[in-house]
Amino acid sequence: MNAPAPRSIDVALGLRSYAVRIGPGLLSDSTAWRAAIRGRHVLVISNTTVAPLYLDTVAKGLEGLHWASFLIDDGEAHKTFDNVGRALAALAKLGATRDACIIALGGGVVGDLAGFTAACWMRGIDFIQLPTTLLAMVDSSVGGKTGVNLPAGKNLVGAFHQPRGVFADIGTLATLPEREFRAGLAEVVKGAAIGDADFFAWLEAHADALAAREPAVVTEAIARKVAYKAGVVARDETEQGERALLNLGHTFGHALETAGRYTSLLHGEAVAVGMVLAAQLSQQLGMAALDDTLRLQRLLDTLGLPTDIPEGMDPQQLLALMRLDKKNTAGTLRLILWRGIGRAEIVAGVNEADVLAVLQAAV
Numbered sequence: 038m039n040a041p042a043p044r045s046i047d048v049a050l051g052l053r054s055y056a057v058r059i060g061p062g063l064l065s066d067s068t069a070w071r072a073a074i075r076g077r078h079v080l081v082i083s084n085t086t087v088a089p090l091y092l093d094t095v096a097k098g099l100e101g102l103h104w105a106s107f108l109i110d111d112g113e114a115h116k117t118f119d120n121v122g123r124a125l126a127a128l129a130k131l132g133a134t135r136d137a138c139i140i141a142l143g144g145g146v147v148g149d150l151a152g153f154t155a156a157c158w159m160r161g162i163d164f165i166q167l168p169t170t171l172l173a174m175v176d177s178s179v180g181g182k183t184g185v186n187l188p189a190g191k192n193l194v195g196a197f198h199q200p201r202g203v204f205a206d207i208g209t210l211a212t213l214p215e216r217e218f219r220a221g222l223a224e225v226v227k228g229a230a231i232g233d234a235d236f237f238a239w240l241e242a243h244a245d246a247l248a249a250r251e252p253a254v255v256t257e258a259i260a261r262k263v264a265y266k267a268g269v270v271a272r273d274e275t276e277q278g279e280r281a282l283l284n285l286g287h288t289f290g291h292a293l294e295t296a297g298r299y300t301s302l303l304h305g306e307a308v309a310v311g312m313v314l315a316a317q318l319s320q321q322l323g324m325a326a327l328d329d330t331l332r333l334q335r336l337l338d339t340l341g342l343p344t345d346i347p348e349g350m351d352p353q354q355l356l357a358l359m360r361l362d363k364k365n366t367a368g369t370l371r372l373i374l375w376r377g378i379g380r381a382e383i384v385a386g387v388n389e390a391d392v393l394a395v396l397q398a399a400v
């Protein structure tokens with residue numbers, strides 16, 4: 038089978054615009070990403086799973102530069118402030134000046150942490166995203182949200198800091214475990230559920246091909262989701278309005294992740310469950326129809342994603358965690374609710390009793 042044609046999608050942000058390139062061989066063909074490095078110092082941030090697979094390939098593209106690597110342990114539980122401190126120490130040891138560049142090699146955990154480290158060092162240096170998970174390719178590497186978790190909540194510390202470029206080598210998906218691949222599909226479904234009913238229907242029609250990882254279909258899905266997200270980010274970089282829609286399922290999802298101490302559900306899985314809960318709440322409030330909720334559930338199911346809250350979770354604790362969500366204002370819940378396939382809405386002042394009722398019915 039022919040390799041899918043490479044794609045390039047622009048994130049239009051004036052002087053800080055950049056391209057998201059998607060295709061095979063982008064790690065080993067270093068010409069493009071190397072050109073995005075302006076200075077002499079480079080810190081590659083990765084983790085103990087990804088580095089043994091791909092760091093040597095990246096290293097070949099760094100010849101002649103003064104570079105080092107900093108590896109974190111694997112998993113969401115390591116997207117911490119402590120690790121940012123260690124990464125900053127690695128930059129100091131490297132002697133990194135303001136024209137230094139950080140390369141994020143890995144999934145969303147590495148990307149978020151590396152981006153935040155780049156935002157902090159000397160008040161902001163360049164970084165490049167080399168995403169190696171489906172989730173990072175379709176979502177976390179694009180748009181400049183960077184940050185880390187606290188025990189009190191997901192992504193509570195962070196900064197908006199855009200990368201200089203994103204280079205998604207789809208060849209790296211060959212080594213990605215099945216569960217992680219499926220978790221990435223949740224963020225693809227999310228984009229379609231929020232703002233693109235045609236894309237949602239396309240996902241339904243191609244669900245089996247996606248689950249089977251057919252390269253052309255996977256590439257098309259990545260490109261469509263990235264194009265959708267790039268448009269939203271270009272219109273509302275710092276989430277003053279529309280961008281909050283990208284949080285569909287996340288207020289519930291982040292609470293599930295935090296309650297599970299970042300080791301129970303993967304982020305994409307938590308978003309899948311969270312979208313179903315948001316749909317059920319929307320239905321309860323008379324905003325969405327049962328048929329649409331069932332369609333969403335069916336698609337997530339076909340893609341092998343969970344749609345139920347894991348056993349043992351406490352609705353009151355989940356609600357308490359939701360109160361610390363960054364979208365909330367003036368002590369009231371502000372959620373992304375759903376009007377049906379392709380239509381989401383920001384709703385302020387959501388009644389806690391309604392949220393609790395949905396959580397209690399779901400456990």
Ligand SMILES: NC(=O)c1ccc[n+]([C@@H]2O[C@H](COP(=O)([O-])OP(=O)(O)OC[C@H]3O[C@@H](n4cnc5c(N)ncnc54)[C@H](O)[C@@H]3O)[C@@H](O)[C@H]2O)c1
Nearest residue numbers: 086144145146147169170172173176177182209212213304
């Ligand atoms: N900044 C954003 O806009 C944004 C968007 C969505 C998600 N996120 C964040 O992204 C994180 C989730 O990202 P994720 O799903 O990529 O998780 P992850 O970074 O933990 O990666 C998933 C797993 O896959 C492994 N892995 C990565 N690439 C691999 C490869 N090619 N082959 C084999 N194994 C590989 C990793 O070591 C890890 O075990 C969460 O912290 C979430 O909050 C951020």
Ligand SMILES: O=C(O)C(=O)C[C@@H](O)[C@H](O)[C@H](O)COP(=O)(O)O
Nearest residue numbers: 176180182191192280283284287363
């Ligand atoms: O890019 C965005 O904006 C998103 O909300 C994308 C989400 O998928 C992602 O999980 C993001 O990190 C959540 O952001 P947060 O502001 O809720 O922490």
Ligand SMILES: [Zn+2]
Nearest residue numbers: 224287304308
């Ligand atoms: Zn997300």
